[in-house]
Amino acid sequence: MHIQVIPVEGLPIIHPGDLLTEMICERVTFEDGDILCLASSVYSKANGYIRKQDEIVASAEAVRIAQKTHEDPRFVQAILDETTDVILEDPFILSETVTGHVGVRAGVDHSNIEDGMIILLPPDPMGAAAGLQNEIARITGKEVRVIITDTCGRSFRRGQTGVAIGWSGMTAIRDFRGDHDLFGHVLEITEEAVVDEVAGFANFIMGESNNGVPAVVFRNCTRWTGHDNLHFNREEDIIRKALCKK
Structure with missing residues (x-):
């Protein structure tokens, strides 16, 4: 067939x-x-696995990495919050999530969603x-x-x-x-x-x-x-x- x-x-x-x-x-x-x-x-x-970027407070680590990647530190913080291990910091963040998936920016994205919002990968x-x-x-x-x-x-x-x-x-x-x-x-x-x-x-x-x-x-x-x-x-x-x- x-x-x-x-x-x-x-x-x-x-x-x-x-x-x-x-x-x-x-x-x-x-x-x-x-x-x-x-x-x-x-x-x-x-299922609500999204965040408002304006509500995220960037850590010193996020600010440091954002200076390398030229991204908003709050967006970088969202990535770090979903990350168990950072493999590369630049020219982009390559990291592992808690599920073992390795990808750019831990799968965190702000495309195909309303302005100011961030989509996360499902936690499970x-x-x-x-x-x-x-x-x-x-x-x-x-x-x-x-x-x-x-x-x-x-x-x-x-x-x-x-x-x-x-x-x-x-x-x-x-x-x-x-x-x-x-x-x-x-x-x-x-x-x-x-x-x-x-x-x-x-x-x-x-x-x-x-x-x-x-x-x-x-x-x-x-x-x-x-x-x-x-x-x-x-x-x-x-x-x-x-x-x-x-």
Whole structure:
């Protein structure tokens, strides 16, 4: 069967308190096995994970880093508040969040939101995905897999792409180790980050400016087996080690 990609169109601007899952279910007819990709920014807005920049008091550390990045110290403070480890301070802040996600500015953003407001990543994106999956099952009776996406840059490559920060109903990694290639060779290291691949294509459909499509449904995607160890630990992450030596 061919994979179908279905943008969830017609969603209004989301505000805190909006019943986002119900709004999505009103606009798409789910089938068992579908994968819903949802932009983290929309989830965060609906659930109130936003801040007013004017209400943030910048610390001396935020002021110091802001002088390097040429950003508002209050915005930098919002980043530091979401950060467990700063990997780079300039030319941009690269940091790790409490969930283990490493990204520019800890995923804190002030695009696609009203002036003076800042969007944060969901504090528990795995729980967010599981909650959405349960809500969809309650409303529709369908078993739908869920991926919460964010936009992230890549080492060694220009441009941003969608990545998964939370998922439910599937493993992050499709593990081919022990399988065989077309020539019978045993695969020893191949682990496919399927949730990131799906999130990346969802981001292509969502767009990065004013498309107004924060949710995308994938239909007829095969199921796979694997594991959820998507993030390298500190001993495995050679890029992080190299950056921290600077």
